[in-house]
Amino acid sequence: MVPGRRMPDTHQQAEGPGSGTSLTEGVGQVLILIWALGIFYHFYHSQGFLELVVGIVKSGL
């Protein structure tokens, strides 16, 4: 490799990670989706974020 020249990116993926989903992977994605959305709701609800957004919208910034 010549110093200063560009290195080839052998790890760069040509396609997105979601292509070619198998049934097992599909079930896995659904489970992770449910987990992630549940955690999002629990976090933003318990920390008062949702009320914060509503409050800002009501007060018109």
Added chain:
Amino acid sequence: MALALLGGATGVGHLVLHVIGAPRSDRGETAVFSLALGLGTLMMLTLGLGLAGGLYRPVICILTGVWCVTGWWMLWMRGVADAGILRTLHVNIRSPYVWLVGGATLPLLLHLVRALAPPHGATDPLAYQLALPRLYLLHHGLSFEPTITGALYTANMGLLYVVSLALRNGILAQLMHLSLAVAVCAGVFAFARRYLSWQAGVFAAAIFSSMPVIIVFAPQGYIDIGLCFFQFTALWAVANWAREPGRRTLLLAAILTGLAMGVKPQGLATVLVGVLVLAIRRLGVDRDVRVAGRDIATFVGVAFLLILPWYARAYFYAGNPVWPLANDIFHGLPFGYEPVVASGGSGGSAADGWWHVILPPMSWFHTYARSMNPWYWTFEPSGWQKAIGVYFIALLPGLALVVRHPVVWRLSLFCLGYYVILVRALHMNPRYGLVLFAVASLLCGYVAHRLASSSWRPVRVLFLAGIMVTVVCNLAWSYTLARPYLSVALGSEAREVFLTRTEPNYRLFRFINEETPEEAKVLLQGIVKGFYCERDYLWDHPHQNVVRYEGMSTEQLYAQLRGLGVTHIARMIRIPQTRLSLGYPQYFTDDFHERFRARFLRLVYRDESFVLFELQDGGGA
């Protein structure tokens, strides 16, 4: 001014990168490495100037000016060649990634509002990170203030703050810290684009920038995000070397590691990780012990060479290169308190054996279960510095879907290893180990990309909708935090008025700065934050070993203070309970301090919280 410094740094860093000659992958990586190296050159120049006693404002301005012009000239030359890239940039308004970038950029603009307010409130910047650089400027060199705990720590970020204070003020220092948060996001994106996917990079940068610990601390004069930036670039360079070992790549990794180690003692973890990676590559893959030894020696040698001046300075002043750490080993200048390195101690007595340092007993895990648990860092953090946000708990379980990817597997291994370091040696404090979360953001970003590009449309749509709701919530929080500072940031409230309103000791220090002679030396009693004091000062706290009270008569104390050059005492009138429990006396109800006050102190200033006394001879009885 901050943009001028950042542009200058990128240009100078590009020149340094060219001289080192390490192979480069793309513009993003080159820009991030250039910024780190460029800031490194400014730090080293200021370090040299500080050690030589040349920290005079005109000297710093000229030096920084020449450095900046050189950098911008390099950038201009480079910019002409790179201008074409902007023409190839296509923005599709219907892409969710465009909205994600917008949703993550707006909070950064709101953080800018907070950074444009003068430093106030937070203790650490006003007691240490910004206060020490101000003292260096007062003394025109890297002086030693033995009453401040971290006065001899490595402090590369402090050198940037010296330049910021010399050129402008504490706001510029805050802008530099915020800029490095943006730089970490850029680095996270560029790393992901190279090793994972650009979409993962967008998610990762958005996730990192929305961590509460980043949102709260980035616009303030802390140094932890600076540490994260230099650690991230150093480990990135180490990863590049591991993929394609070469002498120049190793040199680049070693220099960036040295810069990271020089930010604060917690940066030493970088060299540990680097050595492990080098050893695994050379011994595990190449199976060459001789080359392994040579590479590790080169890496460690170059990295330590960059922080040697800091250690030499500490040894010169205190007889201990890492003062006040490990003072029992080096027998350095006594200090009333020795900071603990292992979090929560080793968990057992010395007789239990050395293995307890690595693997503590079960009782230790029971005691610290909450302190080290990412679930509690997410939902019930004990302070903002431990608040990591929601995405890690939400998305990291998704690694099960992508762990076969070799880069994901290696990044996961790094995260596990660095988590152990964070728990055992970095006080279980996420603020001290932000690089772990920068890398974990990459993993979360890749999981997010997997869900966002699912071939099953409901998964895709629901996930992106959920993410966008979180982005809106984060934006609302950033707006709430920024709103009180809009008036001062936009100039409708004067900074003096703002500081009088928000920083309790500001009026006291303004009086000191205006009414006491230049050569005055102030003893701060019960006051922690000395940043706005533009006179030399000592910090009177229970752990310092300079001003002694035990077994003293009031006459002896007077002689001691005179011997130390103290001319004034600034005192908090009512010491709060939290400080009393640390060992501070309640000065005005303490018999000894009251007798001393009555005989040797003359009141020259008073407000509702603070007083200033002038030290005078015993005729005041």
